[in-house]
Amino acid sequence: MLISGAKLLQKAHNGGYAVGAFNFNNMEIAQAIFEAADKNSSPIIVQCSEGAIKYAGADMLYAIVKTLSDKYPHIPVALNLDHGTSFESCVYAIRHGFTSVMIDASHHSFEENLAITKEVVKVAHAADVGVEAELGRLMGIEDNIVVEGKNASLVDPDEAQKFVKESGVDYLAPAIGTSHGAFKFKGEPKLEFELLKEVKKRAGIPLVLHGASSIPDDVRASFENTGGDLKGSKGVPANFLELAIKGGINKVNTDTDLRIAFMAQVRKVVKEQPSEIDPRNYFKPARAAVVAMLTERMKVLGSAGKI
Ligand code: G3H
Ligand code: 13P
Ligand code: ZN
Numbered sequence: 001m002l003i004s005g006a007k008l009l010q011k012a013h014n015g016g017y018a019v020g021a022f023n024f025n026n027m028e029i030a031q032a033i034f035e036a037a038d039k040n041s042s043p044i045i046v047q048c049s050e051g052a053i054k055y056a057g058a059d060m061l062y063a064i065v066k067t068l069s070d071k072y073p074h075i076p077v078a079l080n081l082d083h084g085t086s087f088e089s090c091v092y093a094i095r096h097g098f099t100s101v102m103i104d105a106s107h108h109s110f111e112e113n114l115a116i117t118k119e120v121v122k123v124a125h126a127a128d129v130g131v132e133a134e135l136g137r138l139m140g141i142e143d144n145i146v147v148e149g150k151n152a153s154l155v156d157p158d159e160a161q162k163f164v165k166e167s168g169v170d171y172l173a174p175a176i177g178t179s180h181g182a183f184k185f186k187g188e189p190k191l192e193f194e195l196l197k198e199v200k201k202r203a204g205i206p207l208v209l210h211g212a213s214s215i216p217d218d219v220r221a222s223f224e225n226t227g228g229d230l231k232g233s234k235g236v237p238a239n240f241l242e243l244a245i246k247g248g249i250n251k252v253n254t255d256t257d258l259r260i261a262f263m264a265q266v267r268k269v270v271k272e273q274p275s276e277i278d279p280r281n282y283f284k285p286a287r288a289a290v291v292a293m294l295t296e297r298m299k300v301l302g303s304a305g306k307i
Contacts, residue, residue, distance in 0.1 A: 001069060001073055001074075001075070001076060001077070002065065002066065002069045002077055002078070002079060002097075002099055003076055003077070003078060003099060004078065004099050004100065004128050004129060004130045005045060005078035005080055005099055005100025005129070005130030005132070005170065005171070006100070006129075006130030006131075006170035006171070007130070008043055008045065008076055008077075008078045008130075009078075009130065009170065009171050009206040009250050009251055010170075010206065011043075011306075012043075012206060012250040012251070012303070012306075013205065013206040013250045015306065016245070016246075016302070017245065017250070017301060017302030017303055017306060018209075018241075018244075018245045018249050018250050018251060018252045018301040018302060018303060019042075019043050019044065019045055019250065019251055019252070019301065019303050020042075020044060020045065020252050020254055020294070020297055020298060020301055020303060021045035021046075021047050021080060021082075021208070021251050021252065021253045021254065022044065022045070022046055022047065022254055022255070022258060022294070023046075023047050023048065023049060023052065023082060023253075023254070023255035023258065024046055024047075024048065024052070024061075024064075024258075025048070025051075025052040025055050025056055025061075026056065027064055028262075028283045028286065028287045028290075029258055029262060029287070029290060030046060030064045030065060030068060031068065031287060032258075032262075032287045032288075032290035032291045032294065033046055033258075033290070033294065034068040034069075034071070034072050034075065034077075035287075035291050036290070036291045036294035036295050036298060037072070037075045037077070037294075037298075038072050038075060039291070039295060040294075040295055040298045040299070040303075040304040040305070041304065041305050041306065041307040042075075042298045042301075042303040042304050042305070042306060042307065043075065043076040043077070043303055043306055043307060044075065044076075044077050044078075044303075045077070045078045045079075045080050045100065045251060046065055046077060046078075046079055046080070047079070047080035047081070047082040047100075047102075047253070048061050048079075048080075048081065048082060048098075049082045049083055050081075050083065050084065050085060050089060052082075053081075053093075058092065058093060058096035058098075059096060061079075061096075062079065062096050062097040062098070065077070065079045066097065074307060075307065076307065078099045078100045078130065079097065079098045079099050079100065080098065080099075080100035080101065080102060080130075080132070081093035081098050081100070081101040081102055082102055082253070083102055083104040084101050084102050084103050084104060084120075085104060085105075086103075086116075087103070087116055087119050087120055090103050090120045090123075090124065090131075091123060094123065094124060094127050094129050098129065099128075099129055099130065100129060100130040100131070100132065101120065101124055101129060101130075101131055101132070102131075102132040102133070102134070102173070103116060103117050103120040103131065103132070103133055104133070104134050105117060105133070105134075106133075106134040106135060106136065106137055106138075106175070107137065110135075110159055110163070113133065113135070113163070114163055114166060114167055117131070117133045117163075117167040117169055118166070118167050118168070121167055121168045121169060125168070130170040130171065131168075131169050131170050131171075132169065132170065132171045132172070132173060132208055132251070133163070133167060133169045133172055133173070134172070134173040134174075134175070134208075134210070135155045135156070135159060135160055135163055135172060135173070135174055135175065136153055136154050136155035136156070136174055136175025136176075137153040137175055138153075138175055138178060138179050138180060138210055138211055153175055154174075154175055154176065154177070154192060154195060155174035155175050155176065155195065155199055157195065157198040157199050157201075157202050158202075160172060160174060160199045160202055160203045161202035161203060163203075164202075164203045164204070164205055169205070170205065170206070171205055171206040171207065171208055171250070171251060172199075172203055172205060172206075172207055172208065173207070173208035173209070173210050173253075174195075174196065174199045174203075174207060174208075176191050176192040176193075176195055176196050176199075176209075176244075177190060177191045177192050178191065178209060178210060178211035178212060178236060179211045180210065180211045180255075180256070181211070181213075181256055182213070182215060182230060182233035182234075182235070182256050182260070183232060183233050183234065184211060184213075184234050184235060184236060185234045189234060189235075189236060189237055189240060191236070191240055191243075191244065193243055193244070193247050196244065196247040196248060196249070197247045197248060199248070200247060200248025206250035206251060207248045207249050207250060207251070208249065208250070208251040208252075208253065209236075209241075209244050209249045209251070209252050209253060210253045211236070211253065212236050212241060212244075212252045212253050212254050213235045213236065213254050213255065213256035213257040214235040214236055214237060214238055214241065214257060214297075215230070215233055215234070215235035215256070215257060215260065216235075216238070216257070216293065216296065219257060219260050219261045219264065219289075219293055220233070220260070222261070222264035222265070222268070222289065223260050223263065223264040223267065225264075225268075226264060226267035226268050226270075226271045227267070227271065228263070228264065228267055230260070235256070235257070238300050241300050241301065242300060245301065245302060252301055254297065257293060257297070258290050258293070258294075261286075261289045261290050261292075261293040262286040262287070262289060262290050263286070264286075264289065265282075265285040265286035265288075265289045266282045266283070266286050268285070269281060269282045269285065270282075
């Protein structure tokens with residue numbers, strides 16, 4: 001059943017587990033997410049970036065999710081706009097049936113971020129839609145705080161407390177050292193778990209980890225075995241995800257792992273069956289690989305068995 005992200009994540013916050021928020025741009029990956037949720041009795045969040053909306057259309061993406069949620073009515077699911085960059089973008093998603101929106105104004109000043117988020121909260125809550133905001137800035141590999149010793153981009157717990165109180169936001173993404181994509185750490189992985197715990201204490205609401213892909217060894221191997229190049233890539237180890245959940249994370253954003261798992265199988269068919277022309281014979285094993293990867297992930301997150 002398609003429900004508000006706030007409702008879904010409040011339950012995870014109360015139960016001390018996390019729900020995966022998995023990005024999709026097409027039917028096959030959406031099917032894989034629902035199939036994994038069904039197999040593992042797990043609630044899910046499916047999410048689309050503005051780029052996904054540009055690629056497939058908000059109406060198409062909504063229709064895919066609505067069709068799948070009708071097929072699996074026992075699965076609690078929220079459809080989230082990932083990294084909405086403006087008030088207008090969030091309203092557009094709400095109008096298209098999204099049940100959760102992220103307003104990512106973290107590149108603005110604190111005051112501006114607060115003002116935009118407040119506006120989004122006002123319209124979203126009127127439509128029973130949950131709202132996520134971000135504080136601090138996600139790292140890129142070049143300004144990895146651990147390596148460079150910079151902490152200007154990390155979340156500030158005082159600001160988090162004030163932000164949550166004044167904005168009315170339902171869940172918050174604090175920057176604690178992760179980054180998007182397959183190249184997250186130059187050296188050993190390191191996240192700011194103490195800072196996370198402090199933010200959780202002060203904010204008292206569900207927290208979100210962006211850039212949470214792990215790049216599991218078997219998934220990496222399946223990509224590299226077909227000649228794919230992931231040299232230098234490093235994800236968030238599974239035990240870090242568990243620690244982050246203990247520290248208060250309830251929504252774990254994952255896109256890169258799905259992309260790698262999916263594309264590894266497409267690459268395999270390209271390599272091994274050069275005369276294959278039926279797209280279904282590329283996408284069927286790719287979809288199955290995403291289900292297998294998500295099955296492992298749902299166990300790590302503690303969302304398996306929570307329906
Ligand atoms: O947060 C970023 C997500 O991985 C979505 O990426 O903008 O390429 O769709 P995208
Ligand atoms: P990954 O690139 O680590 O999968 O992160 C995705 C994400 O944070 C989407 O918002
Ligand atoms: Zn993100």
